[in-house]
Amino acid sequence: MFKVGIIGCGSIATHRHIPEYQQNKNAEIIAYCDVVKERSDELAAEFGGTSYSDYHELLQNPDVEVVSICTPNYLHAEMTIAALHAGKHVLCEKPMATSLEDADAMIKAAEENGRTLMIGHNQRINEAHQQAKKDIAAGKLGKLYSFKTTFGHPGPEDWSVDGPDSWFFDKKRAFIGAMGDLGVHKADLMRYILGTEFTEVGAMIETSAKKADVDDNAVLILKTADGIIGTLSASWAYNGQEDNSTIIYGEKGILKLNADDVYTYQFVSSDGQIEKEQLGEIQTNEEGGQKNSHTIDAFIKALTNNEAPICDGYEGRASLNVIIKAIESAQTKSITLI
Known part of the structure; x- marks a missing residue:
């Protein structure tokens, strides 16, 4: 079972990533992070796990194997690269970056560290x-x-x-x-x-x-x-x-x-x-449109089978x-x- 950390606890996390991880039998969320710590505190209290306000601290948790980057666009590259260098597999929300140079750096970090990078084009x-x-x-x-x-x-x-x-x-x-x-x-x-x-x-x-x-x-x-x-x-x-x-x-x-x-x-x-x-x-x-996109299922399947993500x-x-x-x-x- 893959241990998961959520970075960014806004709507995309609470409506999509978190419920879909919870429905996947091969994943367990053990950490939440948000600059507004009350958000991560609430999720950790409700579902169990550790709450952080600094994503670097979450990445230092050796039990976290996988992270979802659910933050504003300008932070995608910075956080993804840091997570990959910390040895985590990453599912990053779209758009993957705000420049092609940042996108290239993300790809390079994934390859250098032998980790999976998937972009959330569901x-x-x-x-x-x-x-x-x-x-x-x-x-x-x-x-x-x-x-x-x-x-x-x-x-x-x-x-x-x-x-x-x-x-x-x-x-x-x-x-x-x-x-x-x-x-x-x-x-x-x-x-x-x-x-x-x-x-x-x-x-x-x-x-x-x-x-x-x-x-x-x-x-x-x-x-x-x-x-x-x-x-x-x-x-x-x-x-x-x-x-x-x-x-x-x-x-x-x-x-x-x-x-x-x-x-x-x-x-x-x-x-x-x-x-x-x-x-x-x-x-x-x-209203009523928050159906399972199977994005998390596809991500976890790729990790489980050691195959390229969709x-x-x-x-x-x-x-x-x-x-x-x-x-x-x-x-x-x-x-x-x-």
């Missing part, structure tokens, strides 16, 4: 997305033409433990807004499902709905090396209903993923035949690169090579 694990990847690889859609993928909701105010004062809205701590919170998920998902890399991006990124110095609305046009073109939308201004859907258009039909509340996988063939399947549910920030540091870096180049595109008002 959309890869969703059942409909898993099926789509298999079907596309098997040629079910034939030649792929285009796609549109969207991730939007009203914003992190009701989700973050700090509400409207959340670090999500602070550029120094967040680096980017909806693009880093949601857009990087979809960049990663499309790379994964399509099985290819993006080579060009054109982006329009705005702050229009929130009082913040980070983006809250972004639309990207992306192109792959083999000519697939599509759009990616990330928004904190989808008021009323969350949208976490992906549609892929190909020679033999259309694939709709998580576009319907019931039938999360739908294939419409070129002759109009419709195939519908209920393949799990995607997590949302809406999203390692190299994959996390490649998805981060798409977003960084999108920012460059928006700033220069030009198509940017990835």
